Amino acid sequence: MQLYDQQIPSRLLLGTAQYPSPAILQYAIRESGAGIVTVSLRREAADGSGSGFWDTLRDLNVRVLPNTAGCHSVKEAVTTAHMAREVFGTDWIKLEVIGHADTLQPDVFGLVEAARVLSADGFKVFPYTTDDLVVGERLLEAGCEVLMPWGAPIGSGRGLQNPDALRSMRAHFPGVPLIVDAGIGRPSDAAQAMELGMDAVLLNTAVAKAGDPVGMARAMAMAIEAGRQGFNADPMDRRDLAAPSTPVLGLAELA
Amino acid sequence: MKIIVNAEPHEVSAPTLHAALAELGFTGPAIATALNGDFIPRTARDTTRLTDGDRLEVLAPMQGG
Numbered sequence: 335m336q337l338y339d340q341q342i343p344s345r346l347l348l349g350t351a352q353y354p355s356p357a358i359l360q361y362a363i364r365e366s367g368a369g370i371v372t373v374s375l376r377r378e379a380a381d382g383s384g385s386g387f388w389d390t391l392r393d394l395n396v397r398v399l400p401n402t403a404g405c406h407s408v409k410e411a412v413t414t415a416h417m418a419r420e421v422f423g424t425d426w427i428k429l430e431v432i433g434h435a436d437t438l439q440p441d442v443f444g445l446v447e448a449a450r451v452l453s454a455d456g457f458k459v460f461p462y463t464t465d466d467l468v469v470g471e472r473l474l475e476a477g478c479e480v481l482m483p484w485g486a487p488i489g490s491g492r493g494l495q496n497p498d499a500l501r502s503m504r505a506h507f508p509g510v511p512l513i514v515d516a517g518i519g520r521p522s523d524a525a526q527a528m529e530l531g532m533d534a535v536l537l538n539t540a541v542a543k544a545g546d547p548v549g550m551a552r553a554m555a556m557a558i559e560a561g562r563q564g565f566n567a568d569p570m571d572r573r574d575l576a577a578p579s580t581p582v583l584g585l586a587e588l589a
Numbered sequence: 590m591k592i593i594v595n596a597e598p599h600e601v602s603a604p605t606l607h608a609a610l611a612e613l614g615f616t617g618p619a620i621a622t623a624l625n626g627d628f629i630p631r632t633a634r635d636t637t638r639l640t641d642g643d644r645l646e647v648l649a650p651m652q653g654g
Contacts, residue, residue: 349654359652374653375621377595377646380614388619388650401653409626416628417621417648488654538654 335533337370337511338426338458338479340397344369345528346558347399347513348551349538356390358547363394366551370397372428372536374404375418388421399460401428406441408448415452427452428460428482428515438488438516442469446476453477462515465499467506474510481510482536485527486517489539493523497530504531521550521557528561529569590641607634610647621648 335342348368353359363371371391391398400418405411408431415427431448433441440463449459453476461473465483473481483503486492494500495517503512514527515536524535535558544550591600594613603609606622606629622629623646629637639645 349652351652351654353652372653374651375648376651378615378617378620378649387652391650403653413623413626413628416630417623420628420631421619421621421648421650 335511337460342369342397342534343367344555345534345562346524346555347372347515347534347536348541349536350387350391351538352542353547354542356387359542360390360394362541362547362551363396365548365555366541367555368396370399372399372401372538373422374401375414375421397426398422398424399426399428400424401462402430402448404432405430406432406435408444408451411444411448412451415448415457416455419457425456426458426460428462430462440464440484442466445469446472449473449478450476460513465496465503467502470503470507470510474507479510480513481507482513482515484516485514485523486519488516490517491519491540491543492517493519494526494530497526500527500530500532518554521553524554525557525561525564528558529564531565534558590639592639592641592643592645594645595647601639604638605635606637606639606645609639609645610634613647615647617649619650622646623648 335345344367346366346368347370348366349372400422402411402414405414411431419425429448431441431444433439445461449461452459459478460480460482461478462482463469470481485494511533513534513536514532518524518537518540527535541547541550601609601612603612625644
C-alpha cells in the first residue's frame with residue numbers, strides 16, 4: 335500500500351491510547367503487524383514523563399502518525415501539526431478538526447481549510463473526515479493524497495454505520511488510498527471495510543479496550559488480511575432468492 | 590514575571606523562552622512549545638522574549654488514536 339511516497343506493508347494502522355500498560359501496548363503493536371501507529375501531543379509535566387512513551391515507540395521501529403485530536407479550530411490544528419512535526423520528526427499528520435464534542439464529528443469546513451494550509455506548508459495530510467464525496471473532493475483539491483472516512487463515531491465500536499457511502503467513496507475515488515478511521519469494534523467490522531475495497535483500517539479502542547488487547551490485535555490483523563483477499567477475489571453477486579448449489583439435473587424422483 | 594505554563598501560573602525570572610524552559614524544569618529534548626497560541630520552533634526559543642502574562646504551552650509525545 336502506497337501512502338504518499340512511502341510503501342507500507344501492513345493495512346492496519348493502530349492507535350496507541352488507552353492500553354492497560356505500556357508493555358501490553360508494545361506487545362499489541364508487535365502482534366498487530368501495524369506499520370503505522372498514531373500518537374498525540376499533550377501537556378508535558380516538568381519531570382519529563384512524555385519522553386518515556388516516545389522511547390518505547392522508537393524501540394518498535396514503526397512509523398508514527400501524529401494526530402491533532404481535540405482541536406476544534408483550524409488555528410489549533412495547524413499549530414498542533416507544527417509542534418508535532420518538530421517533536422516527532424515527520425511531516426505526516428492525521429488531521430482532526432472536531433465539530434462536536436459529543437459526537438466527535440469532523441468539522442469538514444475547518445478540515446478542508448486546515449488541510450489546505452498544512453499541505454501548502456509541506457505536510458502530508460491524513461484527514462479524518464466523513465464519508466461525504468464532495469468533502470472528499472475538496473480535500474484532494476486542498477492537497478491531500480489520502481482520505482480517512484469515519485466508520486462510526488470515535489470510540490463507539492459500532493462498526494460501519496453507512497457501508498453504502500463507503501462503497502460510493504471507493505467507486506468515486508478509485509486511485510485514492512481510503513482508510514476507515516474510527517468506529518471499528520470487532521474483527522468483522524474491519525473485514526467488512528476491507529471487503530468494500532478500503533485500502534486500510536485505523537483503529538484503537540477496539541484493541542486497547544478488548545479483554546485481551548494482544549489477542550484482539552492479532553484478530554484484527556487477520557480480519558483485515560482476510561477482507562482484503564476477499565475483495566481482491568471479487569465476491570459473488572448477492573441474490574434475493576435461493577439458488578441451489580447442488581445440481582438439479584439428475585435429481586431422483588422419489589416422491 | 591508571572592506567566593501561565595500549561596494552564597498553571599508560574600513565576601519566572603528568565604527573559605527568553607529557552608532560559609525559562611530550563612528554569613521551569615523542562616529539560617527533555619522531546620518537547621514542543623507554543624506561546625500565546627503560536628508555535629515557537631526550537632530554533633527560535635533563544636530569541637523569543639517572554640512578557641508578563643504570556644501563555645506558554647509545553648507539549649510532549651503522548652498516546653493517541
